[in-house]
Amino acid sequence: MIYPSVECKPHNTRIVTIDSSKIGRFIFSSPENSFLEDWDISLSETSSDAQCLAEAVSRLQTTNIPVAFPTETVYGLGADATRTDAVLGIYTAKQRPPDNPLIVHISSLSQLRKLLLPPKSDDNSRPDPHQIDPIPSIYHSLIARFWPGPLTIILPLPTPSPFAPQATTSLSTVGVRMPSSLLALALIHLTKAPLAAPSANTSTKPSPTMAEHVLHDLSGRIELVIDGGPCEIGIESTVVDGLVHPPLILRPGGVSMNKLRECPGWEEVEIGYKSGADEGVPRAPGMKYRHYSPSAKVVLVEGALELESVKRYTGKGRSIGILRTKNWGRDDIKRGLIFEEDSLSRTDGHVENKALAHMMIKTRQDSSSRIWPLNARRSQIRLDTDSNAAFTDAWTIELGHETATIARGLFSALRELDLKGVGTIYVESIEVGEGDAAAAVMNRLRKAAEVEFRS
Ligand code: TXA
Numbered sequence: 041m042i043y044p045s046v047e048c049k050p051h052n053t054r055i056v057t058i059d060s061s062k063i064g065r066f067i068f069s070s071p072e073n074s075f076l077e078d079w080d081i082s083l084s085e086t087s088s089d090a091q092c093l094a095e096a097v098s099r100l101q102t103t104n105i106p107v108a109f110p111t112e113t114v115y116g117l118g119a120d121a122t123r124t125d126a127v128l129g130i131y132t133a134k135q136r137p138p139d140n141p142l143i144v145h146i147s148s149l150s151q152l153r154k155l156l157l158p159p160k161s162d163d164n165s166r167p168d169p170h171q172i173d174p175i176p177s178i179y180h181s182l183i184a185r186f187w188p189g190p191l192t193i194i195l196p197l198p199t200p201s202p203f204a205p206q207a208t209t210s211l212s213t214v215g216v217r218m219p220s221s222l223l224a225l226a227l228i229h230l231t232k233a234p235l236a237a238p239s240a241n242t243s244t245k246p247s248p249t250m251a252e253h254v255l256h257d258l259s260g261r262i263e264l265v266i267d268g269g270p271c272e273i274g275i276e277s278t279v280v281d282g283l284v285h286p287p288l289i290l291r292p293g294g295v296s297m298n299k300l301r302e303c304p305g306w307e308e309v310e311i312g313y314k315s316g317a318d319e320g321v322p323r324a325p326g327m328k329y330r331h332y333s334p335s336a337k338v339v340l341v342e343g344a345l346e347l348e349s350v351k352r353y354t355g356k357g358r359s360i361g362i363l364r365t366k367n368w369g370r371d372d373i374k375r376g377l378i379f380e381e382d383s384l385s386r387t388d389g390h391v392e393n394k395a396l397a398h399m400m401i402k403t404r405q406d407s408s409s410r411i412w413p414l415n416a417r418r419s420q421i422r423l424d425t426d427s428n429a430a431f432t433d434a435w436t437i438e439l440g441h442e443t444a445t446i447a448r449g450l451f452s453a454l455r456e457l458d459l460k461g462v463g464t465i466y467v468e469s470i471e472v473g474e475g476d477a478a479a480a481v482m483n484r485l486r487k488a489a490e491v492e493f494r495s
């Protein structure tokens with residue numbers, strides 16, 4: 041169900057590319073050059089990047105149509121969290137269930153403190169934020185270590201709440217995050233309002249990690265997408281609740297449990313989410329919905345992904361996709377059961393889709409960047425050892441071996457294989473338990489997968 045009262049008229053959707061290094065000068069009030077406390081930005085008067093940013097700000101302030109923008113985790117779909125009509129615009133564009141609360145994004149602690157402190161009764165202005173700290177002390181160690189960054193904290197909702205009720209749904213809490221993306225920080229700061237922002241995908245689809253993904257899902261439903269390049273982390277923020285004891289991780293994400301446990305007060309943090317078939321009532325309402333799903337069926341293989349695994353579950357008459365991490369095909373290639381062709385760009389002489397082209401250009405321009413080049417390779421696999429047996433077309437994407445690289449590429453790769461029209465996507469599970477984002481990767485894969493088995 042979506043909010044029925046607000047219609048979504050077709051819009052012309054534009055992508056504007058903004059380079060955060062060209063928008064102007066960041067000015068810090070504290071000697072540590074920290075974004076945490078108060079800071080300011082002086083926009084360049086001559087740069088077209090600054091003009092585009094100013095246009096986005098103006099839209100956020102004056103319209104109810106949300107603006108998509110990059111963060112370091114995934115692209116967000118932002119609106120002023122204090123204005124009901126603006127927040128409703130998010131639910132309408134994204135077709136999001138109305139009981140799934142939004143994360144509120146802030147650009148400094150002083151902004152957050154002002155939002156949390158009750159207004160003075162006489163003149164409605166808020167008191168000196170340095171007098172009391174309304175941020176519960178349990179979060180101080182996390183904020184010092186992980187903000188700005190991929191961590192969302194659950195805070196008690198102040199009374200009266202400065203946020204539109206639709207942003208927090210019926211809860212008595214609010215999820216807040218300070219992103220580290222400079223574009224996101226500048227956008228929030230210049231809008232002079234906290235931005236409610238879910239991931240900028242259509243509900244149930246993989247979260248967008250490139251502006252083109254947003255366009256694919258929301259074209260005609262919003263007017264502006266800020267393109268800041270591919271997201272560095274590629275998977276959403278970790279959501280934590282420190283208002284209960286022991287504290288809980290409500291959604292695994294960019295900050296791992298091991299890293300949280302290193303912080304004072306968080307040594308005993310527990311997993312407060314479930315993933316898999318036995319999922320009960322989740323504490324983060326969004327975790328109960330089907331998520332991260334491409335159109336193709338996702339098959340998650342625990343253990344090594346080999347031809348034998350593909351044979352155990354085959355969709356009929358269509359090509360397949362393989363997300364390759366560690367084991368795919370090593371022996372099968374030698375045995376002549378997998379034939380790899382050259383990469384698509386070389387065999388066909390052109391690059392098939394814009395997202396891929398964009399990624400390749402970015403990678404060429406900045407070879408030092410760790411954004412991996414998405415390169416779907418066409419291969420043919422023989423599911424039968426009989427040498428007369430027919431081949432099946434397979435599109436393979438190399439996600440790499442490192443968790444950070446797998447996380448960065450996962451959603452993009454699922455989308456890319458959808459564009460290739462594959463019927464089934466096979467993915468190998470990765471080891472959880474190291475101090476990285478592996479738990480988040482496996483959580484997203486379990487939610488995307490329709491079939492899961494051990495090889
Ligand atoms: O990395 C991210 O967190 C991205 C970027 C755009 O910042 N945002 C994002 O938002 O993933 P969204 O709406 O797709 O997911 C928000 C999650 C949902 O699972 C929601 O239920 C949970 O946070 N959440 C929000 N407010 C909450 C609250 N007060 N209590 C518990 N869970 C909450």
Ligand code: MG
Nearest residue numbers: 238239240247
């Ligand atoms: Mg989401």
